[in-house]
Amino acid sequence: MHPIVQNMQQRTRRYFLRDGAMGLGAIAASSLLRGESSLAAGGDSSPAVKPKAKRVIYLHMTGSPPNLDLFDYKPELVRRNGEDCPQSFLEGREFAFTTGTPTLLGTPQQFKQVGHGGGWMSSAIPHLHGVANEMCRVHSMYSDQFNHAPAELLIYTGSPRTGRPSMGSWVTYGLGSENENLPAFVVLISSGVQPNGGKSSFGSGFLPSVYQGVQCRSQGDPVLFASDPPGMDKALRRRTLDALNQLNHFQASDMGHPETQTRIAQYELAYRMQASVPEVMDITREPQYVLDDYGAQPGASSLANNCLLARRLVESGVRFVQLFDWGWDYHGTSPGTGIGDGLVEKCATMDRPVAALLRDLKQRGLLEDTLVVWGGEFGRTPFREGRTANSAVLGRDHYPDCFTMWMAGGGAKPDFDYGATDELGFGVTENPVHVHDFQATILHLLGIDHTRLTYRFQGRDYRLTDVHGEVIQDLIA
Numbered sequence: 001m002h003p004i005v006q007n008m009q010q011r012t013r014r015y016f017l018r019d020g021a022m023g024l025g026a027i028a029a030s031s032l033l034r035g036e037s038s039l040a041a042g043g044d045s046s047p048a049v050k051p052k053a054k055r056v057i058y059l060h061m062t063g064s065p066p067n068l069d070l071f072d073y074k075p076e077l078v079r080r081n082g083e084d085c086p087q088s089f090l091e092g093r094e095f096a097f098t099t100g101t102p103t104l105l106g107t108p109q110q111f112k113q114v115g116h117g118g119g120w121m122s123s124a125i126p127h128l129h130g131v132a133n134e135m136c137r138v139h140s141m142y143s144d145q146f147n148h149a150p151a152e153l154l155i156y157t158g159s160p161r162t163g164r165p166s167m168g169s170w171v172t173y174g175l176g177s178e179n180e181n182l183p184a185f186v187v188l189i190s191s192g193v194q195p196n197g198g199k200s201s202f203g204s205g206f207l208p209s210v211y212q213g214v215q216c217r218s219q220g221d222p223v224l225f226a227s228d229p230p231g232m233d234k235a236l237r238r239r240t241l242d243a244l245n246q247l248n249h250f251q252a253s254d255m256g257h258p259e260t261q262t263r264i265a266q267y268e269l270a271y272r273m274q275a276s277v278p279e280v281m282d283i284t285r286e287p288q289y290v291l292d293d294y295g296a297q298p299g300a301s302s303l304a305n306n307c308l309l310a311r312r313l314v315e316s317g318v319r320f321v322q323l324f325d326w327g328w329d330y331h332g333t334s335p336g337t338g339i340g341d342g343l344v345e346k347c348a349t350m351d352r353p354v355a356a357l358l359r360d361l362k363q364r365g366l367l368e369d370t371l372v373v374w375g376g377e378f379g380r381t382p383f384r385e386g387r388t389a390n391s392a393v394l395g396r397d398h399y400p401d402c403f404t405m406w407m408a409g410g411g412a413k414p415d416f417d418y419g420a421t422d423e424l425g426f427g428v429t430e431n432p433v434h435v436h437d438f439q440a441t442i443l444h445l446l447g448i449d450h451t452r453l454t455y456r457f458q459g460r461d462y463r464l465t466d467v468h469g470e471v472i473q474d475l476i477a
Contacts, residue, residue: 051447052411052476053371054178056171057310057321059354060155062195063148063329064376066396067404068425069107069339070347072139073120076423077382078106085383089426094146095397098386104424105384105394108340117415124347127355134358134367136412136475140419140428143378143400143435148196148329151377151400154435156201158464165205165455166213167439168320170464171446173211174453179317181276183214186313186321188306193326196377202322206457213322216281216309217301280316283308294356307353311360314370325350328376332388332395339394358408371410371445379403382425402428405438411445413477436469444471 068074084101095102110123115132128135145151150160157164165173168185177184187202195201202213283291283305284298291297295304303325310321327346332338336345354374361367380396380403388395402421408414420430440450443464450469454461 049444049447049449051445052369053409053445053447054369055314055319055321055371056168056410056442056446057314057323057357057370057372058167059307059323059372059374060152060195060325061328061350061374061376062152062191062193062324062326064151064378064380064398064403065328066107066330066339066343066380067139067402068380068382068396069109069330069343070122070125071120071137071404071406072402072421072425073111073122074106074382074421074423074425077104077425080104080424081106086424089424093401093426095381095386095399098381098383098397100386102381102383102386103389104382105339105396108394109343115415117417119415119417124344125351127351131355131358131408133415134362134408135406136408136414136416136418137404137406138418138433138438138472138475139402139404139421140431140433141375141379141403141405141435141438142428142432143403146378146398146400148377148398149198151398152195152197152201155375155377156197157205158436158439158466162197162200163205164462165207165211165464166200166202166322167442167464168202168213168322169204169207169211170453171320171443171448173207173455174443174448175319175446177317177319179276182280182313182316182318184319185211185213186318187213187215187324188217188309188321189215189324189326190301190303190306191326192301195324195326201324206462207455213320216277276316280312281309283312286312290360293360294353296353303349304353307357308360311357311364311366314361315364315366330380330396331385332391332393333385335393337393337395339396342393361409367409369410371412371442372408373405373442374407375405376403401426407442407475411477413475416475418472418475431472431474433472434468436465437472440465440469441472441475445476 068077081104083104085104087101090101107122111120112123112129113119114121114129115135119132119137121129121132143151143154145154145160153162154160156166172184185202189195202215204212283296286308290308294308296302296308297305303323306323310323313321330337330339330343336342358367358372361370361372379399379401381399383396385395385397402425418431419428419433421427422429443450443453450463450465450471454463
């Protein structure tokens with residue numbers, strides 16, 4: 001034992017009881033370090049369904065891509081482009097930046113039927129056409145929120161307000177990790193901007209902080225502040241950490257604070273990450289043909305690099321990989337933010353690497369038990385953005401009533417289109433799927449009953465889906 005700690009102790013009955021508590025605390029800490037949880041080990045709240053997926057790669061297009069220009073083809077909307085919106089479609093709806101009667105806006109993109117099932121997809125995403133057979137496209141998503149941050153928080157935490165655990169935190173709380181040398185939940189951000197919901201979109205909320213997302217970088221040091229300071233070698237780092245852990249164990253037993261055990265686990269994980277993270281984050285280890293397929297460039301910060309890193313991470317045992325890519329807010333307020341050439345240019349940074357990710361996972365036998373999810377926080381309007389109605393740039397407003405998301409692998413039904421919207425894209429007409437339903441289905445594919453994955457906080461049991469959500473069985477293969 002470190003002398004500092006030894007000098008602090010007194011041999012009394014109090015410390016005998018304290019040492020017994022430390023033994024139990026050590027068991028709890030070792031459980032966290034092994035990536036286990038009460039849910040993973042069984043118990044009243046353990047998963048009650050057979051899992052199809054072991055891990056998740058969630059691709060979030062921050063700002064929300066225009067579904068009518070990518071996945072939900074509306075030839076009648078194209079035919080009526082430039083007409084006033086029928087009042088029957090506007091009644092009872094709210095729009096963020098629209099006054100008066102808006103003008104219908106048909107897509108300038110060309111659509112074609114792809115895959116064995118003949119689903120419609122846009123010319124803006126040609127590489128995804130080649131993996132259409134892997135995709136389960138849900139066209140009938142809807143949300144309660146039409147502003148970015150609350151809508152994004154609802155997608156990831158089940159609530160439009162901060163303070164709740166994110167989906168990745170819930171999953172790692174329920175299932176633990178498959179690799180004790182890497183975080184169970186890793187976050188990668190491209191296009192230089194944090195998600196609209198901030199770090200709450202991948203935070204642990206009231207869950208122990210060991211379950212929060214660890215943000216890694218594809219450029220520079222993968223994890224900030226994980227490297228040893230100048231003048232400290234590995235052996236000295238180990239001795240320092242041992243002394244610090246003994247002090248933390250002492251505090252944990254004396255103070256009884258659960259976050260102290262989390263801190264112990266995190267220090268140990270950080271020590272092991274110093275060797276394991278740089279290795280798994282080094283894409284120069286990949287063959288040139290793989291880099292070319294993704295469009296990845298070592299040393300760059302891009303969605304292409306992050307998609308390749310996501311494959312490397314899940315291949316190494318990371319449970320939940322969350323990718324955020326900013327720049328999908330298509331109001332058309334300036335060149336590059338319109339649904340014409342601007343959308344095509346942005347899609348070029350996403351289309352190729354995401355298609356490569358699906359192919360790569362499948363070739364390696366990982367797609368079968370890796371669930372890939374793609375989407376934004378809401379949809380876009382079937383009419384022109386009000387502020388830019390007289391502009392040459394075509395844009396769409398926020399719209400929560402209907403949008404498209406898709407899944408692939410992990411037990412999701414392949415080459416499948418689910419749900420439908422009306423002929424102008426204003427509302428869901430078939431098989432509505434609320435955000436909570438989508439969350440429940442993701443958890444189900446991971447072998448978790450969403451009604452039983454709970455955590456007691458401030459006197460009540462919380463869950464990702466709040467008190468809502470139904471598993472959409474039709475989406476499951």
